[in-house]
Amino acid sequence: MGLYKKYNGKLKYKGTIRNFLLAAVLLTIALVTLFPIYYMVISSFGAPTEAGGASYSLIPKQFTLNSYKFFFSFSAHSFRWILNSLLVASVVTISNVIFATLAGYAFAKLRFPGCKVFFFVLLVAMMVPYQVTQVPLYILVVNVLKIQDTYMALVAPTLVTCYNVFLAKQFFTSLPTSIMESAKIEGCSQPMIVWKIVVPLSKTILSVMAIMTFLGEWNTFFWPFLVCNSEAMQTVQVGLKNFSFANTTYFAPMMAGATVSALPMFILFFSLQKYFLEGVTVGAVKG
Amino acid sequence: MKKMKKEAMWAYVFILVPLCTFIVFTLYPVISAAVISFQKYRPLGSEWVGLDNYINTFKNGLFYKALKNTLVYSIITVPVSMLLSFMISIMILPFRKKLQSVFKAAFYLPAIASGVALSFVWKWIYDPLPSGLLNNVVKVFGLSNQNWLGSQKTAMLSLIIMAVFAGLGQNIIIYTAALLGIDSTYYEAADIDGATFFQKVRYVVWPIVKPTTVFLTITGVINGFQSFQNAYLMTGGGPDNATTMAGLLIFNRAFTYFEYGEACAQALILAAIIAVFAVLQFKLSSGDVEY
Numbered sequence: 351m352g353l354y355k356k357y358n359g360k361l362k363y364k365g366t367i368r369n370f371l372l373a374a375v376l377l378t379i380a381l382v383t384l385f386p387i388y389y390m391v392i393s394s395f396g397a398p399t400e401a402g403g404a405s406y407s408l409i410p411k412q413f414t415l416n417s418y419k420f421f422f423s424f425s426a427h428s429f430r431w432i433l434n435s436l437l438v439a440s441v442v443t444i445s446n447v448i449f450a451t452l453a454g455y456a457f458a459k460l461r462f463p464g465c466k467v468f469f470f471v472l473l474v475a476m477m478v479p480y481q482v483t484q485v486p487l488y489i490l491v492v493n494v495l496k497i498q499d500t501y502m503a504l505v506a507p508t509l510v511t512c513y514n515v516f517l518a519k520q521f522f523t524s525l526p527t528s529i530m531e532s533a534k535i536e537g538c539s540q541p542m543i544v545w546k547i548v549v550p551l552s553k554t555i556l557s558v559m560a561i562m563t564f565l566g567e568w569n570t571f572f573w574p575f576l577v578c579n580s581e582a583m584q585t586v587q588v589g590l591k592n593f594s595f596a597n598t599t600y601f602a603p604m605m606a607g608a609t610v611s612a613l614p615m616f617i618l619f620f621s622l623q624k625y626f627l628e629g630v631t632v633g634a635v636k637g
Numbered sequence: 638m639k640k641m642k643k644e645a646m647w648a649y650v651f652i653l654v655p656l657c658t659f660i661v662f663t664l665y666p667v668i669s670a671a672v673i674s675f676q677k678y679r680p681l682g683s684e685w686v687g688l689d690n691y692i693n694t695f696k697n698g699l700f701y702k703a704l705k706n707t708l709v710y711s712i713i714t715v716p717v718s719m720l721l722s723f724m725i726s727i728m729i730l731p732f733r734k735k736l737q738s739v740f741k742a743a744f745y746l747p748a749i750a751s752g753v754a755l756s757f758v759w760k761w762i763y764d765p766l767p768s769g770l771l772n773n774v775v776k777v778f779g780l781s782n783q784n785w786l787g788s789q790k791t792a793m794l795s796l797i798i799m800a801v802f803a804g805l806g807q808n809i810i811i812y813t814a815a816l817l818g819i820d821s822t823y824y825e826a827a828d829i830d831g832a833t834f835f836q837k838v839r840y841v842v843w844p845i846v847k848p849t850t851v852f853l854t855i856t857g858v859i860n861g862f863q864s865f866q867n868a869y870l871m872t873g874g875g876p877d878n879a880t881t882m883a884g885l886l887i888f889n890r891a892f893t894y895f896e897y898g899e900a901c902a903q904a905l906i907l908a909a910i911i912a913v914f915a916v917l918q919f920k921l922s923s924g925d926v927e928y
Contacts, residue, residue: 352824353816353837354731372728373736379725380743383802386758387750389770393761449658452651462645468652475663479863479911481884481904485891486666486673493680507662510655540647569751571866576892587753591870594757601761608754615749619742626749627741630807631814 390612394418394605417602421610424593424603427582431589432611438504438574438585439567446563447556449510454518455544459530469519476512484576491577503577504585508567514559517632521555522548558629561622568615586611670901678897690902700903702878703886704910710797710882711861718801719853722808723846726816727838729809741813745806752803756870759799760786763871786872789879796867796880808853815849816842851922855915862911883907 357365392410398420422428456462457469487507497503525548533543549556574585581592586607593604619626674690676683694700725744729737747755762770763785772782785795819842827837865884868874874881874889881889887907891900 352730352821353727353819353834353842355834369731372731376725376728376740380740383744383747383805386755386762386802387746389761390750390754390758445654449654453655456648456651460644460648460651462648465648468656471664472659475659475667477859477912477915478663478667479859479904479908481863481865481887482670482901482908483663483666484887485897485900485904486669487662488891489669489673489678489680489897490661490666506658509658509662512655512659512663515655540644540651544651565749569753571751571753587751590751590753590757599757601757604757605754608751608757612750612754615751616746619746619749623738623742627738627745627810630745630810 387612390605390608393602394609396602396605398600398603398606417606418610420600420603421593421606424600425581425589427584428589428607430582431584431586434501434504434583435568435585435587435611436614438501439564441501441505442508442567443560443564445505445509446511446514447560450514450518450559451549451552451556452544453510453515454520454522455548457515457519458522458525459527460540472512472515476516480572484572488576499578499580499583501583504574504583507573511563514563517555517559518552521552525551554625554628555632557622557625558632561618561625562629562632564618565615565626568611670904673898674901674905676898683898686898690899691906693899694902694906699878699881699886703881703883706793706878706880707862707864707882707884709793710800710864711858714797714800714804714861715854715857717797718804718808718857719850721801722805722812723850725805726809726812727842729813730816737813741806741810744809747803748806752866753870755803756799756867759795760871763795787876789876792872792876792879796871799867799871800861800864804857808857811849811853812846815846819845847922851918855918858914858918859911862907862914 354368355365357363389408392408394417395410395413395415396417397412397414398417425431457465457472491503491507492498495503497506529547530543533547538546569587570585571587575588575591578584578588581589584592590604590607590611593600593607673683675685675687677686677689729740732740764770764772765782765784765787766772767776767782769785771785775781775783783791785791823841823845824837827841832840863884864882865888868880868882868885869888872880874885883903887900887903890896890903
């Protein structure tokens with residue numbers, strides 16, 4: 351028995367009707383949530399005119415790839431924006447997985463002076479709103495280090511996030527210590543323990559971490575927007591904003607760019623759905 | 638003893654990079670935010686101004702308006718989004734695993750699309766012209782043409798509606814995970830007592846998923862208080878600052894007016910408010926939440 355009543359035998363039709371009604375309601379809501387994405391994709395096939403002349407049709411009246419061409423020829427760097435995003439997101443993801451794993455393991459399974467203090471500081475740091483650090487970080491990167499408009503500036507602040515270290519630590523704590531103890535007795539060094547024992551046992555959580563980090567970094571707008579002035583160094587999210595001017599917007603080309611930038615994420619999502627959906631619940635649901 | 642030392646040495650090696658990143662990009666900025674908040678910041682030689690930045694902030698009417706806007710935004714968005722996602726998660730339950738995933742994917746997809754792109758799509762939906770999409774929809778219900786983002790009456794509401802739809806998927810996935818974890822014996826016991834469907838939802842499901850609800854409330858409010866992007870991209874805080882929220886206020890102070898000191902003071906006040914709220918939430922709920 352579950353939350354819903356089970357109908358058997360003659361009354362089975364009742365269950366069918368109920369499920370049908372529920373499905374109809376859910377489908378309606380899904381149509382609403384998916385609508386902006388649908389609208390983004392169909393309007394990208396429209397003609398690359400300025401906003402004023404565009405029409406608001408729900409069904410594509412025409413099908414041209416001109417807006418895509420327009421997007422890539424709009425700026426000399428359109429293509430580079432995507433490469434920049436790819437590079438930044440990849441580097442951040444790889445470094446997060448490596449360093450969060452190592453640190454998470456240290457916090458979960460190794461004993462060292464200051465362990466508790468460091469971890470506590472980490473927890474507090476996670477709760478600091480980004481508004482507090484944004485101005486000093488900007489000053490640090492632009493005025494002190496003078497690395498504005500470099501990949502370094504884009505990547506460095508998120509090289510390892512406290513959240514990922516915390517996530518890794520939480521998961522590694524649940525691994526049986528005895529395996530690591532016996533490996534140590536066999537003469538396995540600490541880096542080898544991480545590589546040969548911890549990593550293979552934690553593939554799921556590490557994949558989740560990688561995917562969520564990549565997704566987050568790919569969609570980041572704020573930081574690249576702040577530290578990148580030259581068009582060549584913008585990421586695709588910042589680049590999209592170039593299609594909007596004070597009085598007008600190149601809507602169809604912008605949507606073409608938006609579709610191009612969303613495509614890798616959608617492909618990733620549909621091939622790795624399980625990890626995406628699991629990723630959201632990590633840390634939220636006990637048990 | 639020697640072994641212990643070796644272990645500690647490795648531990649330090651392992652936490653070295655995260656620790657350095659943390660010191661340079663979190664700890665140092667936090668401390669320097671506190672310092673800058675007492676200064677009139679200049680790239681070459683800042684001027685110490687004591688509490689001026691804080692006093693200016695508290696004297697500024699816009700600051701209170703922004704706080705009020707932030708509060709209204711969070712207080713409406715979070716419960717509405719949670720109630721909706723709780724109901725949807727319950728409705729998803731009777732279906733087979735495959736179908737559940739299809740629905741979850743459909744609801745979650747907006748969270749994967751770029752926020753910048755979606756905010757421009759929504760801007761288009763809210764277009765003030767009679768040909769605008771939402772205006773066409775409300776015309777069916779006999780309502781007149783609205784300037785959704787441009788009118789003081791509807792601008793905030795428009796941002797809230799958008800935020801609710803964008804955040805739904807995540808909450809739904811977290812709620813369904815919690816719902817699927819409920820032991821069926823609870824339902825059996827309720828059935829024996831002759832509980833109706835709604836009684837089961839009210840007295841069995843709701844109390845059991847309460848920790849999840851608390852978690853979602855706290856994270857939702859924290860995110861709401863920090864929200865910046867949608868208001869920045871869609872309304873720019875207007876009309877007449879009706880959608881200027883704390884995040885946007887701080888951003889403008891810093892990067893439009895270059896008042897770094899005042900921006901830091903405002904950010905620290907915001908952080909204090911968030912901290913108080915989080916602690917309060919935690920205290921209020923910890924009575925009946927078991928971890």
